[in-house]
Amino acid sequence: MIAIGLEGSANKLGVGVMRHPDDDSPAQVLSNIRHTFVSPPGEGFLPKDTARHHRAWVVKLVKQALKEAKVDVEEVDCICYTKGPGMGAPLQSVAVAARMLSLLWGKELVGVNHCVGHIEMGRYITGATNPIVLYVSGGNTQVIAYSSQRYRIFGETLDIAVGNCLDRFARTLRISNDPAPGYNIEQLAKKGKLLVDLPYTVKGMDCSFSGILSAVDALAALWGFDKEDAANDHDDAKGVEQTHHADGTVKPTSADLCFSLQETVFAMLVEITERAMAHVGSKEVLIVGGVGCNERLQEMMGIMARDRGGSVHATDERFCIDNGIMIAQAGLLAYKTGLRTPLEESTCTQRFRTDDVLVRWRD
Amino acid sequence: MESAHIPPLPSIFMHTNPSPTLIAQGAEAHLYKTSFLTPSTPAALKIRPSKPYRHPILDRRLSRQRILHEARCLVKLMREGVLVPGVLALDWEGSNNNNNENDAGNQQTGGAWLLMEWIEGPSVRLVLEKWEVWMKRRLQLLQPLESGSPKRTEPLKCVEEQEEEERVRDLMRKIGYAVGSMHKAGVIHGDLTTSNIILRKNAIKDRENNNSERLDDITIADSVTAVGDEELQAMDGEIVLIDFGLAGQSTQEEDRAVDLYVLERAFGSAHPRTEGYFGALLQAYRESFKGAPNVLRKLEEVRMRGRKRSMVG
Numbered sequence: 001m002i003a004i005g006l007e008g009s010a011n012k013l014g015v016g017v018m019r020h021p022d023d024d025s026p027a028q029v030l031s032n033i034r035h036t037f038v039s040p041p042g043e044g045f046l047p048k049d050t051a052r053h054h055r056a057w058v059v060k061l062v063k064q065a066l067k068e069a070k071v072d073v074e075e076v077d078c079i080c081y082t083k084g085p086g087m088g089a090p091l092q093s094v095a096v097a098a099r100m101l102s103l104l105w106g107k108e109l110v111g112v113n114h115c116v117g118h119i120e121m122g123r124y125i126t127g128a129t130n131p132i133v134l135y136v137s138g139g140n141t142q143v144i145a146y147s148s149q150r151y152r153i154f155g156e157t158l159d160i161a162v163g164n165c166l167d168r169f170a171r172t173l174r175i176s177n178d179p180a181p182g183y184n185i186e187q188l189a190k191k192g193k194l195l196v197d198l199p200y201t202v203k204g205m206d207c208s209f210s211g212i213l214s215a216v217d218a219l220a221a222l223w224g225f226d227k228e229d230a231a232n233d234h235d236d237a238k239g240v241e242q243t244h245h246a247d248g249t250v251k252p253t254s255a256d257l258c259f260s261l262q263e264t265v266f267a268m269l270v271e272i273t274e275r276a277m278a279h280v281g282s283k284e285v286l287i288v289g290g291v292g293c294n295e296r297l298q299e300m301m302g303i304m305a306r307d308r309g310g311s312v313h314a315t316d317e318r319f320c321i322d323n324g325i326m327i328a329q330a331g332l333l334a335y336k337t338g339l340r341t342p343l344e345e346s347t348c349t350q351r352f353r354t355d356d357v358l359v360r361w362r363d
Numbered sequence: 364m365e366s367a368h369i370p371p372l373p374s375i376f377m378h379t380n381p382s383p384t385l386i387a388q389g390a391e392a393h394l395y396k397t398s399f400l401t402p403s404t405p406a407a408l409k410i411r412p413s414k415p416y417r418h419p420i421l422d423r424r425l426s427r428q429r430i431l432h433e434a435r436c437l438v439k440l441m442r443e444g445v446l447v448p449g450v451l452a453l454d455w456e457g458s459n460n461n462n463n464e465n466d467a468g469n470q471q472t473g474g475a476w477l478l479m480e481w482i483e484g485p486s487v488r489l490v491l492e493k494w495e496v497w498m499k500r501r502l503q504l505l506q507p508l509e510s511g512s513p514k515r516t517e518p519l520k521c522v523e524e525q526e527e528e529e530r531v532r533d534l535m536r537k538i539g540y541a542v543g544s545m546h547k548a549g550v551i552h553g554d555l556t557t558s559n560i561i562l563r564k565n566a567i568k569d570r571e572n573n574n575s576e577r578l579d580d581i582t583i584a585d586s587v588t589a590v591g592d593e594e595l596q597a598m599d600g601e602i603v604l605i606d607f608g609l610a611g612q613s614t615q616e617e618d619r620a621v622d623l624y625v626l627e628r629a630f631g632s633a634h635p636r637t638e639g640y641f642g643a644l645l646q647a648y649r650e651s652f653k654g655a656p657n658v659l660r661k662l663e664e665v666r667m668r669g670r671k672r673s674m675v676g
Binding site: 195279 | 368389390391415416418420424553554609
């Protein structure tokens with residue numbers, strides 16, 4: 001069986017082609033391509049601009065994906081698209097594209113929950129059977145465990161997502177959004193040494209990031225890192241050498257702020273994941289979502305899991321960051337259990353909880 | 364978890380005789396039973412092992428903050444006359460840590476610890492679990508009688524039931540009063556479950572009934588076979604709140620209401636048979652301090668709202 005997956009819930013437009021051979025041999029990723037809408041430094045991506053980007057690129061990407069996969073339209077069994085959650089306008093453009101393909105080719109549609117897509121792709125790539133899942137991205141922060149046909153949310157953010165916190169701090173510092181603001185924060189954080197005090201907000205298995213963002217933004221303003229001309233300081237010596245004042249106080253660098261922000265929010269994520277592991281009695285952790293690419297987060301999670309006698313599974317940017325193949329993978333699993341999304345129901349929604357999906361393909 | 368790494372004890376507890384025994388292990392802390400000053404004085408030792416994944420400065424800050432926080436809440440409650448474990452000693456740095464920077468690899472030894480008074484007695488969770496088993500058994504015994512001669516056994520059953528209800532209500536009232544006193548003192552527990560509420564035998568009664576069976580020795584299996592009057596004593600005693608690891612100081616109605624909501628859910632999920640008695644707990648809470656009625660009004664809101672908002676992608 002072959003599925004084509006279309007993803008465009010945020011600023012990434014992804015198209016992937018997945019094959020599940022009939023003889024139960026391992027699934028094959030036939031193609032997985034992505035085009036990202038990159039906004040200028042200091043700005044986030046707006047829904048209308050992102051939707052315009054997706055509309056402009058979707059036909060090109062679908063053609064290229066089929067070509068790379070060496071698959072004819074006739075061989076495709078179903079068209080999987082992201083039903084939600086995500087930004088309204090970008091989701092709509094991709095849903096319209098999916099409907100168009102469905103009518104054009106006469107293929108059935110499968111609406112997929114974005115979060116479940118991430119989890120299923122992570123499970124497929126790493127081979128983790130029943131892990132605690134930490135799903136961290138620009139729009140989502142959840143600790144998830146599977147139990148009786150649902151991916152249940154054990155803990156989540158009470159306000160903004162961890163990736164949103166990092167991205168918005170990148171905006172404050174006017175760091176480039178290319179390839180991703182979080183990636184550039186990670187690179188800058190590698191040069192940081194000084195840990196500044198930031199709020200640490202964990203409530204049971206939930207956490208909160210908005211106060212931390214305010215605090216680190218205020219520090220950036222205090223030390224003048226939020227100015228228009230500050231952007232080019234981050235890379236040269238000025239950006240990474242601390243200034244020692246006569247009165248003994250040390251002026252942190254923008255790299256130190258990135259470092260401190262990462263150390264603090266990642267410690268919170270590892271803490272709530274550990275709590276969920278202790279609660280459920282699981283030893284495996286799977287990290288998915290865009291922030292999951294961060295090597296420092298993977299390292300910290302690895303230390304925690306090792307001390308609990310377990311291990312951590314993570315994937316690289318091809319599968320961590322939003323992509324079309326994960327939608328094809330989760331969609332195909334649902335398709336095989338008989339799920340179809342009729343044309344008149346092929347809507348999309350900005351709010352679609354992970355635990356709303358009945359996971360019929362697992363025991 | 365056999366392969367899990369259990370950090371060594373802080374050095375001053377390494378040579379005690381008998382050595383501390385591990386009772387519970389959570390994500391955050393390890394709880395040991397040990398002794399204080401004399402081998403016959405039991406004490407609870409809570410260790411917050413340092414977390415090697417965290418930046419050492421952040422780790423020290425959090426361990427210190429949390430252990431001091433917990434101790435301050437306990438001391439405050441003690442002063443206000445609320446029954447909680449007394450604080451005996453603590454070390455927020457961990458004992459092996461002589462601020463030696465070269466010793467960074469050794470920081471894992473120990474960790475911050477808190478030594479508390481040992482509270483003897485079963486948790487309310489255990490008491491209620493036993494009671495639920497016992498009730499089920501009782502009802503099964505009554506069933507055949509009931510169908511045989513309904514008119515005669517009905518008044519008998521009513522008396523039984525009334526006694527039972529009164530015992531559970533009394534326990535619930537005591538819990539409600541204890542939670543109320545804690546809130547009155549300006550402390551929020553943060554993790555109110557029936558496992559964190561201990562039913563301690565009154566000291567005087569304990570001496571009187573010295574040769575009677577100890578409460579915590581009665582297992583569930585025992586209570587199934589021995590459906591006798593000694594079970595009636597199982598709900599006597601005083602309520603002691605434990606585990607203030609997630610506690611905080613607040614007098615806000617919202618925080619207090621969330622505390623009650625968490626407790627209500629804990630009762631609902633772990634002890635479904637006691638659900639009808641939760642009103643007695645809230646009634647006692649209402650009478651325990653002046654601001655309580657407002658908290659209960661807030662509780663209505665919290666219930667309506669639930670915990671999770673719908674997520675925005």
